[in-house]
Amino acid sequence: MPPNQRRKQKHTTTNRVSLAMVAAHANVSTATASRIINGITNKASEQTIIQVKKAVEELGYRPASIGRALRCQESRMVGVLAASLANPTMSAIASSIEWALRDEGYIMSLCDTHEEADIQDEYLREMQSQLARAVVIIGAVQSELLNDYRHNGTTLLFVNRPAPDQKNSHYVGINNYQAGVDVANTLLQNGKRHIGIIHASLEFTAAAERRRGLLDRLSEEGIHPNDVPHAHSEGLNHLEVGYKSMETFLEMPNRPDVIVCLSDMLAYGAYRLTQEMGLDPVEDFTFFGFDDNPLNPWVAGWLNSVGVPASAYGPATVATLKAIWNQSPPTEPVYLPHQFRLNKAFFLLSLKK
Amino acid sequence: MPPNQRRKQKHTTTNRVSLAMVAAHANVSTATASRIINGITNKASEQTIIQVKKAVEELGYRPASIGRALRCQESRMVGVLAASLANPTMSAIASSIEWALRDEGYIMSLCDTHEEADIQDEYLREMQSQLARAVVIIGAVQSELLNDYRHNGTTLLFVNRPAPDQKNSHYVGINNYQAGVDVANTLLQNGKRHIGIIHASLEFTAAAERRRGLLDRLSEEGIHPNDVPHAHSEGLNHLEVGYKSMETFLEMPNRPDVIVCLSDMLAYGAYRLTQEMGLDPVEDFTFFGFDDNPLNPWVAGWLNSVGVPASAYGPATVATLKAIWNQSPPTEPVYLPHQFRLNKAFFLLSLKK
DNA sequence: AATCTTTAGGTAATCGATTAACCAAACAAA
């Protein structure tokens, strides 16, 4: 290793500008400098204020948030834990939340828990340890720490997927049960009664609620849950589950012509198989999904889906966080209005009715 | 406001456990506790070590990374700035990097710059101010601060899209020029010579290089750049640009039958229009994209694409970061081997040759 | 003139963890 590189390594020439340097440059104490920088001007003369501001400018000073966070025991950072960034719905929600947070002067720190409880716990701890102002979980999984954190002062907000036990927690997102009911209504109104369900794990409240709403409504119309075939498999990602599940349906003697997938990703998987088998996803089936993936209008025109526009999440999430901080937390889940996106064939069909 | 809520607000019962509390609980000094917790055992007796570990366990202590970061002037956090999380390619890369970083004990903090220079600058500053160990930029845009940061000690790594000026910077990702050449080769080998290009801004090195490689190779085979029609529009997202651009091509008297889109998102946009016009994206055209979006095999079987598997990014990125930290930075861009994904029709065609 | 008030700003403690420097006791070597 050349010696000039060694030198650099020995002491990273920390060219960070600290408050002390600004204060020295302006010939005032750090207290004065700090006050002026934070806009507390009633303790300084016009002259001093100008000096300090000049020093800040000249040195290119920016407060180290880490120092402030340590002292104030609170940072401007909001941790966002997403279950799977590979799922465009979740990344789009995260992106929307980022916009809204930055608008209010907060910084988003996004992490990917890969749907694993211990990774989620690790990040929960890390956020705590970084003194995050709040933790937003897009797609929570049941984990050991989750319940502890619910009560230890950290602001915790569940987005898109309710808390595993739904108790003492704040939620922003779709009304999963109602969405299930609405899908059932749409199908029934258009004379679709031969329905199959594809689902992954039902441990997640979101999926379970969607299914419950759907089946409840179908029951009311005389379609017994036992007459609604289910296909699923666990341990794979939703795309693969959808694919495998569709295989199951295609092998059935009297296969359903409506395939309700409890998430769009499942529908994507099912679609792949229909393509490979030379079937038509619009003529031969009616596919329904949940979440309305933002890519749907572009690459999945065949899919019907119900969901909340991703851009609605950011404002609602931030508004809810602020309400919690203001000691006026919502007492009810914050349900965002969901919308249907229907494919052309189904749309025309529904017009005729 | 009820009084019990007021009380809570007055002083957030900071139930964080600090090192001092652990030390007190174990009847040792913070120095001793700190050393034991960090595994420096040559300064402590067996007895003391057990005491401290018991205290840590009983109190559920976890070091506040903020304190450590302040003291050591360095955190375990790596900032990842993505240009657009709504783009599944970028989120998938981020997700992969997250895995690899966590494997090495680092924490990813992901931000969305929305392709905007000043947001990128804001996050660059914030990362600096949080003492991030490194900053990884997935899709950098030219910005004021970018050049400063290249030289002020912060480890900076460009992923998937080279630095705007390509000088003095580290890059991990696809060899854009070569990928362009390879696409040209594949087309030529299969007798495809009537080619159109859809692109968004060519200010980004990635897009410009792809185009250059493509046109250079076509030139060699006697297809002059002027004979390769281009369609583009600025200011919209890639999906919309693709859609608009495809309109342009469809209106042309002698429209190309091969549409090379400089990103998959552009291809998605173009695809939407072909669907709406009742055209067949496989029979009527040959679509080529770049990046091989991970969703392609599931919902875009019609697309041919060249790209690097998202999962390859994480390991390569982390390895490069470690090399930089070890004072043995790569002197060349780190090119990850790219692969082709061909649609069925094109694959069969290429077999025949 | 004596006292009070305001202005302008400094001193030092604090947040949590790390670590250089120091120290007392035990033990070993000369």
Next chain:
DNA sequence: TTTGTTTGGTTAATCGATTACCTAAAGATT
């Protein structure tokens, strides 16, 4: 016995910013 040396710790400084509390000087009031 005196002089190292090792063991097992402690004390206190430090990182960067904030802020409660103090103070000196100037101006206002009685």
